Amino acid sequence: MGGVNTRKSGLATVFFSETRSVSSDIDSAREGRQFPAMSDLKRSPLDSLHREAGGRMVPFAGWEMPVMYQSILEEHRAVRESVGQFDISHMGQLFVEGEGAEEWLNRLLTNDVSALEDGQGQYTFLLNEAGGVIDDLIIYRIEEGSYFLVVNAACLSADLAWFGKHAVEGVSLRDESEGLAGIAVQGPNSVDVFSRVFGGRTLPSRNGIDVLSVEGKNLWICRTGYTGEDGFEFFCSSGAAERWWEEFAEAGAKPCGLGSRDSLRLEKCYPLNGSDLTPERTPLEAGLGFFVKLDKGEFIGRDVLQKQKEEKPTERLIAIQCNEKGAPPRPGYRVLDADGEALGVLTSGVLSPILGLGIGMAYLPVAKAKVGTDVFIESRGKKMPAKVVKKPFVA
Amino acid sequence: MAIPSELKYTEEHEWVRMDGDIAIVGVTDHAQEELSDVVFVELPELEREVEEKEQMAVVESVKAASDIYAPVSGTIIEVNVALEEEPGLVNEDPYGEGWLFKIRVSDMEIVEGLLTADDYEEHIG
Numbered sequence: 340m341g342g343v344n345t346r347k348s349g350l351a352t353v354f355f356s357e358t359r360s361v362s363s364d365i366d367s368a369r370e371g372r373q374f375p376a377m378s379d380l381k382r383s384p385l386d387s388l389h390r391e392a393g394g395r396m397v398p399f400a401g402w403e404m405p406v407m408y409q410s411i412l413e414e415h416r417a418v419r420e421s422v423g424q425f426d427i428s429h430m431g432q433l434f435v436e437g438e439g440a441e442e443w444l445n446r447l448l449t450n451d452v453s454a455l456e457d458g459q460g461q462y463t464f465l466l467n468e469a470g471g472v473i474d475d476l477i478i479y480r481i482e483e484g485s486y487f488l489v490v491n492a493a494c495l496s497a498d499l500a501w502f503g504k505h506a507v508e509g510v511s512l513r514d515e516s517e518g519l520a521g522i523a524v525q526g527p528n529s530v531d532v533f534s535r536v537f538g539g540r541t542l543p544s545r546n547g548i549d550v551l552s553v554e555g556k557n558l559w560i561c562r563t564g565y566t567g568e569d570g571f572e573f574f575c576s577s578g579a580a581e582r583w584w585e586e587f588a589e590a591g592a593k594p595c596g597l598g599s600r601d602s603l604r605l606e607k608c609y610p611l612n613g614s615d616l617t618p619e620r621t622p623l624e625a626g627l628g629f630f631v632k633l634d635k636g637e638f639i640g641r642d643v644l645q646k647q648k649e650e651k652p653t654e655r656l657i658a659i660q661c662n663e664k665g666a667p668p669r670p671g672y673r674v675l676d677a678d679g680e681a682l683g684v685l686t687s688g689v690l691s692p693i694l695g696l697g698i699g700m701a702y703l704p705v706a707k708a709k710v711g712t713d714v715f716i717e718s719r720g721k722k723m724p725a726k727v728v729k730k731p732f733v734a
Numbered sequence: 735m736a737i738p739s740e741l742k743y744t745e746e747h748e749w750v751r752m753d754g755d756i757a758i759v760g761v762t763d764h765a766q767e768e769l770s771d772v773v774f775v776e777l778p779e780l781e782r783e784v785e786e787k788e789q790m791a792v793v794e795s796v797k798a799a800s801d802i803y804a805p806v807s808g809t810i811i812e813v814n815v816a817l818e819e820e821p822g823l824v825n826e827d828p829y830g831e832g833w834l835f836k837i838r839v840s841d842m843e844i845v846e847g848l849l850t851a852d853d854y855e856e857h858i859g
Binding site for chain 1: 770771774776792794795796797799818
């Protein structure tokens with residue numbers, strides 16, 4: 340898998356999968372009749388800039404966020420070919436500090452926290468006792484005994500409850516999600532954007548973090564993302580978010596919404612929490628064993644994963660690509676074998692803007708879903724011919 | 735946003751251009767703008783008999799699939815095959831090259847009941 344990645348969850352399924360009439364689509368958008376009521380949703384510090392720019396606001400993981408501005412396809416291409424920026428203010432930011440922080444985190448997370456040097460980050464999982472995924476997140480070591488965690492918006496309260504349940508003396512956890520905004524600048528020209536805005540300063544190395552102080556306020560600059568392109572994720576105090584968004588835009592970053600964020604991450608087979616990752620599935624079933632270090636010592640979920648590794652998972656998260664142009668695959672669509680028997684259901688699906696073909700992922704029986712196997716994706720009763728392919732869809 | 739005055743409309747955001755007893759049907763400029771990025775159009779079969787308000791086609795954008803209903807009753811006599819290769823025509827030219835299908839109308843009274851451009855403008859207003 341490519342770079343460390345972060346992700347979003349929740350209402351994507353509503354917005355990318357439902358079949359509705361043109362009429363209900365438009366009327367509900369105009370009258371704000373989507374559920375939950377828009378008024379119950381949190382607003383990003385960049386909310387007014389999104390609206391001014393024509394952003395289509397949708398409910399997502401308890402927030403109202405832009406799904407797109409003018410075109411998901413154009414936003415997608417901007418990130419692959421040049422540079423785009425995403426509002427990721429809905430994501431959670433946690434600080435874990437104390438002498439015992441490393442040891443404590445290492446017992447709760449699957450990757451090896453002790454392998455991190457100052458300024459380095461890693462993708463990792465928070466598991467329940469059954470080895471199922473509570474959250475996937477990125478942890479950065481700022482310095483000894485001081486860690487920065489970026490977690491999914493939809494998982495924040497579950498994460499806090501889990502960390503709280505396992506709290507120990509001498510390690511503190513601070514949730515700074517309310518006061519911090521996040522912007523992901525992604526695409527091959529991200530480095531230019533950063534250097535233009537920060538006067539020639541260079542980005543941290545891949546997966547790394549730098550903490551800068553600008554006008555007395557901290558900025559967290561992380562060389563990570565969820566698009567498979569070079570780029571950085573940037574966190575600042577909410578009050579400063581508009582200023583930085585506008586500076587990145589002036590330096591060439593095109594505003595992009597959750598729609599292209601979803602198609603970009605799926606082309607790279609990065610999992611979406613809540614869809615591809617759930618508390619009922621382990622990272623091994625998701626094909627993400629690289630981020631699980633079974634030999635690092637005890638951690639929650641380890642025994643289950645050790646056993647699963649020895650016995651081999653019977654189902655895996657498999658990549659499926661349509662053979663020809665057609666209807667975009669969507670989450671919830673059934674995957675059938677060559678005889679028309681149901682094998683599983685897509686957890687993610689989209690029309691790949693780069694390939695021009697439908698792509699998706701589903702948990703399928705390993706024995707019936709080897710690379711090259713012919714399958715069908717069922718769209719409104721029609722069988723679309725497809726194949727099991729190697730991950731990722733787009734190298 | 736364009737709402738040509740010579741066309742008829744439905745509350746479901748379709749437009750109808752009458753040519754004798756033939757109704758040419760597409761989705762409005764407003765609808766294509768809301769949908770954005772049309773990437774697939776499922777068209778009805780030729781010769782199919784359709785009833786007014788019957789679901790008969792699907793327009794899929796990147797973000798959602800939307801049903802298209804027959805604005806009038808009649809027989810499908812032609813579909814826009816160009817959309818198979820270029821579904822984006824629905825966005826680029828919704829009232830022209832992005833048309834969806836033609837119906838030979840069986841009941842002209844239904845045509846009379848369609849919305850005028852003014853009615854439609856008020857509807858989306």
